[in-house]
Amino acid sequence: MKIMFYDTKPYDKIWFQPMGEQMGFKIKFQEVKLNEDTAVLARGYDAVCIFVNDDARKEAIQVLSEVGVKTILLRCSGFNNVDLKTAQNLGIQVLRVPSYSPEAVAEYTMGLLLTVNRQIHRAYIRTKDFNFNINGLMGIDLVGKTAGVIGTGKIGQMMIDILKGFKMRILAYDPYPIDGLGVEYADLDRLFQESDVISLHCPLTKDTKHIINKQSIRKMKDGVILVNTSRGALIHTPDLIEALMERKFAGVGLDVYEEEDEYFFEDKSNDIITDEDLIRLTSFRNVVLTSHQAFFTRDAMEAIARVTLENARAVDAGEELKNLVMP
Numbered sequence: 001m002k003i004m005f006y007d008t009k010p011y012d013k014i015w016f017q018p019m020g021e022q023m024g025f026k027i028k029f030q031e032v033k034l035n036e037d038t039a040v041l042a043r044g045y046d047a048v049c050i051f052v053n054d055d056a057r058k059e060a061i062q063v064l065s066e067v068g069v070k071t072i073l074l075r076c077s078g079f080n081n082v083d084l085k086t087a088q089n090l091g092i093q094v095l096r097v098p099s100y101s102p103e104a105v106a107e108y109t110m111g112l113l114l115t116v117n118r119q120i121h122r123a124y125i126r127t128k129d130f131n132f133n134i135n136g137l138m139g140i141d142l143v144g145k146t147a148g149v150i151g152t153g154k155i156g157q158m159m160i161d162i163l164k165g166f167k168m169r170i171l172a173y174d175p176y177p178i179d180g181l182g183v184e185y186a187d188l189d190r191l192f193q194e195s196d197v198i199s200l201h202c203p204l205t206k207d208t209k210h211i212i213n214k215q216s217i218r219k220m221k222d223g224v225i226l227v228n229t230s231r232g233a234l235i236h237t238p239d240l241i242e243a244l245m246e247r248k249f250a251g252v253g254l255d256v257y258e259e260e261d262e263y264f265f266e267d268k269s270n271d272i273i274t275d276e277d278l279i280r281l282t283s284f285r286n287v288v289l290t291s292h293q294a295f296f297t298r299d300a301m302e303a304i305a306r307v308t309l310e311n312a313r314a315v316d317a318g319e320e321l322k323n324l325v326m327p
C-alpha cells in the first residue's frame with residue numbers, strides 16, 4: 001500500500017517511518033495540510049493519512065476519489081474534520097485510532113487545571129525575572145470541591161479517576177451514562193450550577209457545538225474554572241471572552257480553539273496575528289492556551305503509529321475493519 005501523509009512534522013516520522021518500512025508500506029510525508037487544493041498530491045497513492053486539522057470536507061474527498069485514493073487513515077480519534085457521507089458515497093473507507101492514550105490527555109487536562117488554578121504560568125515568569133512576590137497568585141484547594149465532567153468516555157473516565165485522587169466530588173453528564181463509575185450523573189443545568197471546575201471530554205457533534213455559550217456560562221458559579229482539551233468548537237469563543245472580561249472565570253485552560261487550524265502546530269512567531277479572538281484570549285492573565293498537545297507523549301505517539309498502520313494492514317489484507325468510521 002502507498003500512503004501519502006499530510007500535515008507532518010519531524011516528530012511524526014519517529015515512529016511512522018521505521019514501523020511503516022518494517023510493514024512494507026511505501027510512505028511519503030508531506031508538510032502541507034490536506035484540503036481541496038492539496039488533495040491532488042495523493043495521485044497514485046492508495047491511502048492518505050491525516051491529522052486533526054486536515055480538511056477532509058466534501059471538495060477534498062471528491063479530489064481524493066478522482067486521483068484514486070481508496071482509504072483515509074486518521075491518525076487521531078476525532079473525525080469531525082471528515083465528510084463521512086461523501087467518503088461513503090465515493091467508496092472511500094475512513095479509519096481512525098479510537099483510543100491511544102486517554103491517560104495522556106487526562107493527565108494533561110489535570111496539568112492545565114492545576115496551572116490555571118495555582119497560576120503556575122505566572123509564577124514561572126515572575127521568578128524568571130527575579131520577582132518573588134506572590135501577590136495575585138492565590139488559588140483554591142481542589143479537595144472537597146465539585147468537578148463537572150462533560151463526557152464520560154475513555155478520557156472522561158480517566159479524568160474522573162484523577163479527580164477522585166484529588167478527593168473532589170464529581171458530577172458527570174453524558175447522554176449514555178455508564179454504571180459503576182462511582183460518580184453522580186446530573187443534567188447539564190445542575191452540572192453548570194454546582195461545579196467549581198468544569199472539564200470537557202465529549203466529542204464535537206452538532207449537539208455539542210458551542211455547548212459552552214452565553215446561556216450556559218450564565219448558569220455557572222462565579223469564579224468557576226473551565227478546562228477544554230476536547231475540541232475548540234465546544235466553546236463559543238466570543239461568549240467566553242465576554243465572560244472573562246466580566247471576571248466570571250477564575251481560570252480557563254484551553255488546549256484547543258475553534259479556529260486553531262490556521263495556527264496550531266505552526267511557528268507563527270514572525271507573523272502578525274490577525275485572529276482577534278485568539279489575540280484576546282492569549283491576553284488574559286488567567287487563561288492558559290496551548291497548541292493541541294494533550295495527546296503528545298512518547299507512549300501516545302507510538303500507539304498512534306501502531307494502530308494507524310495496523311488499520312492500513314487490515315485494509316490491505318481485506319480483513320474486517322474494527323476501526324472503520326461510518327456516517
Ligand code: NAI
Nearest residue numbers: 078151152153154155156174176201202203229230294295
Ligand atoms: P470517547 O468516544 O471514548 O468518549 C466520548 C464521550 O462523550 C462518550 O461517552 C459519549 O457518550 C459522550 N458524548 C457524546 N455526546 C455527548 C453530549 N452531547 N454531551 C456529553 N457527552 C457526550 O472519546 P474520548 O477518547 O474520551 O475522547 C473525547 C474527545 O477528546 C474526542 O472526541 C476528541 O475530540 C478529544 N481529544 C483531544 C485530544 C487532544 O490532544 N487535545 C486527543 C484525543 C482526543
